[in-house]
Amino acid sequence: MPFISKIQRQTDYRRFPSSTPIVIDNGASYFRIGWAGEPEPRVIFRNIVQRPRHKVTGETVTIVGDHDVALLRYFDCTRSGPRSAFDNNVVYQFEIMEYILDFAFDRLGADGSKIDHPILITECVCNPFQSRSKMAELLFDTYGVPSIAYGVDAAFSYKYNQHHGVCNKDGLAICPGFMTTHVIPFIDGEPEYKGCCRTNIGGYHITDYLKQLLSLKYPHHMARFTWEKVEDLKMEHCYIALDYMSEARLFQNGTKEAEDKTRSWQLPWVPPPTEEPPSEEEIARKAAIKEKQGQRLREMAEAKRSSRINELENESHGLEFLLKQLEQVEEHDIRSFLSATGYVSRKEVESALLKVTQSLQKAKGEQAEFEEKPDAERFHLLNKPDHECTPEELKMKKRQVFLKSTSEGRQRAKQKRHEEELERERRNQQDEQRRSKNPELYKEQLLAKYKDLSEKVEQRKRLKTNGGQTNGNNISGNVGRGERLNAAQRERMRLLTTAAFDRGKGEDTFGARDEDWQLYKLMSKDNDDDDEGPDADEAELARLTSRLREVDPTFVPRSENGNSQSLETPRTRPLTEEDFRIDLGVERFRCPEILFRPNWVGIDQAGLDEMAGVSLRRLPSKSIELEERLTSSIFLTGGSSLFPGMSERLEAGIRMITPCGSPIRVVKALNPTLDAWRGASAYAASPQFPAQTFSKQEYYEKGEDVVRRYQFRYHVL
Known part of the structure; x- marks a missing residue:
C-alpha cells in the first residue's frame, strides 16, 4: 500500500x-x-x-x-x-x-x-x-x-x-540535538575535529523523562501522555533554571512565585449528568411493569403446578387400576403378570401408590394425614434380645436403633428451637417495655452492654491468638509458638511435659504403668468453656447489634480491630474538572536539567558546561589567547537550545571552569x-x-x- x-x-x-x-x-x-x-x-x-x-x-x-x-x-x-x-x-x-x-x-x-x-x-x-x-x-x-x-x-x-x-570565525559551537550533544571548536572558520566532544543526551531524553514524571504523577491519565503531546508540552512550558537548587526550593516551600510559574493543561472533561428523582408517573409505570412480570411468573408457576397434578393423578389412577387387576390374579402368577410393568410384587405397587398419593396431596397443598404407627410397632425389635434374632432381624434392629435415635434427636432440636423462640419473644417484649418507659436510658444500657460484650469477645480472640500473655496495656508481647496456643492446647502441652516427672524422681518412666495411658483420654477432652462460651457471646453480640440498629439508625458497629466502620460500601468520589487538570510545576525545569546533569537519567557523561571545558583541553595547540577567542564566541544551535534560560545557564557554567576574567559570550543561532x-x-x-x-x-x-x-x-x- x-x-x-x-x-x-x-x-x-x-x-x-x-x-x-x-x-x-x-x-x-x-x-x-x-x-x-x-x-x-x-x-x-x-x-x-x-x-x-x-x-x-x-x-x-x-x-x-x-x-x-x-x-x-x-x-x-x-x-x-x-x-x-x-x-x-x-x-x-x-x-x-x-x-x-x-x-x-x-x-x-x-x-x-x-x-x-x-x-x-x-x-x-x-x-x-x-x-x-x-x-x-x-x-x-x-x-x-x-x-x-x-x-x-x-x-x-x-x-x-x-x-x-x-558569531566569529573562531568560536565554540555547542549543538544539543535530539539524541546527542556535540561541542565543535572552530579555528579560522574550519572545525577542529580533534577538539570535538560528544555526549549521548538530547531532546529525546528530555521528552522521555518528562513522560515518565507525568505518568508517575498522574497514573490515571497515562494513556493521554503520548509522545507527540509530551513533546509539545516540553517545547511550550519547559525552561532552564539559572540555579536549580534555588528554583527547586521555591516549589518546595510553596511560595507565591512557584504558583505563578506553575502551568496547567486541562484535559477534556464532561460534567456527569445530574440524576433527577423519578416522577410519580415513572414510579407508577415501573410498578405496573413489575406487577405484570409477577403475574406472568405466577401464571407460569400455576400452569406448572397443574401439569404436575395431572401427571400425578394419571399415575395414581394407573396404579389403582393395576391393584384391581392384581386382585383377580393368582399369587403364583403375580410376578409374571407384573414383568411388563417394572414391578415385582403387590407390596411394591402399594408402596408406589402411597408415594404418589403423598406427592399429589403435597402438590395440591393439602396436609397429608397418615396414621403413624406407635413406637412399639415401629421399633418392635428393640426389646428383643440379640440371641433370639435372626441375621435379617439383627440388621433390621440396627436400623431401628438408628431411626429411633434420629427421631428423638429431631424432636429434641425442635423442642429446643421452640423454647428459644419463646425466650426470644419474651426478651423482646421486656426490651420493648423498657424502651417504651425510658427510650434514652434503654439505648444507653444497650450501648454499655454492647461495648462490654464486644471488648470481651475481642479480648478472647486476642487471648486465643497470643496465648493469653499480654502486658499492662493489653498489647501482646512476643508471639512465639507457645503464645499462639489457646488454653486447652497449653494444658495438653503441660500434661505432656510433666508426665514423666510427676513422681519427682527425675527419670523418664512414662508408660511403665497402665494408668499412664489414661493421660491421652484426659488430653482428648474438649474444653466446653472454650467452645460454647464464644459462640454464645457472639450470638448475643449479634442480637445487640441488630437491636441497636433498630433503635438508633445512626449506630455504627465496631470492627474487629476496635475501630468504627461504616456499614455501607464507601462510594467513590465523583470526578471533577480539577481531576482532569495536569499541573506542570517542578517538571518544567527538572527535565531540561539533564542536559547539564546526565547522570539523573543513568548516563554517566559530562554536561554541556563540562563538555566545553573538555573540548578546550583537547585542542592540539592550546594557548590562553586561543581559549579567550573561543569562549568569546560560544555558539548555540540545535533544537534543544530553544529552552528559555539556556544561554544564561551555559554562560554561568562555563564561567566557573574558565580562568577569572576570561571573556565569555554566548550567542544563539537565528533559527536553531x-x-x-x-x-x-x-x-x-x-x-x-x-x-x-x-x-x-x-x-x-x-x-x-x-x-x-x-x-x-x-x-x-
Missing part, C-alpha cells in the same frame, strides 16, 4: 536543471529536503517510519513522518511502533532510511527512481566510516545519484550565522532548527560546491577509499 502523509507533493521538479543540487538535512528528529539556493526547505517531516496493518484487509501500509492520528484507528499499531534509522545520531538502519528517502524524493516531485541531481547531505561530526559508506552505496546504487557531498549540520549552521555576523539546512543550501549554490563532491564513477573505480579519505571544507561560506 502507498505511503500515507499530510504533506503535499511538489509539482516543479522538472523546472530545475540536473546541475541544481538537492540539499538534505538528515537529522535524527526531522528530515528536511529542498533545492540549493532556496531560503526554506520544500519538505519537512519527522524522521520515523511506521508500518501497521489494516484491521479489515490485513494489508500493510507504510507511514513516514507525520500522519493523521484519526486515520490510525483503522490500523493495528500494536506490533509496529515508530522506528528510526538512527542509533543515537548515526544512521545504521538503512532499510528504514530507504523508506524515508523514497518518501522524501516522492514529496519533492521526482517521478521515477533515478535522481539526476547532485546531493549534499548532512551528518553528525566524526560520523563512522561504515555509516558514510553505506549511505553512499544506497544513494548511488538505488537512486543513481551522480555525485554526493557530506557535511556536518552544526558546521553549516555555524558558518551560516557567521556570514550573518552572529533550520540554520543547518539554510547553510547547506547556501554552500550548495556556490560555484565551489562541485569541487567538494565525489562522483559515482570515482566511487565505482576507487571503492570505499574515496569515502574514507573524503573531507569537506567550509571556507567558501
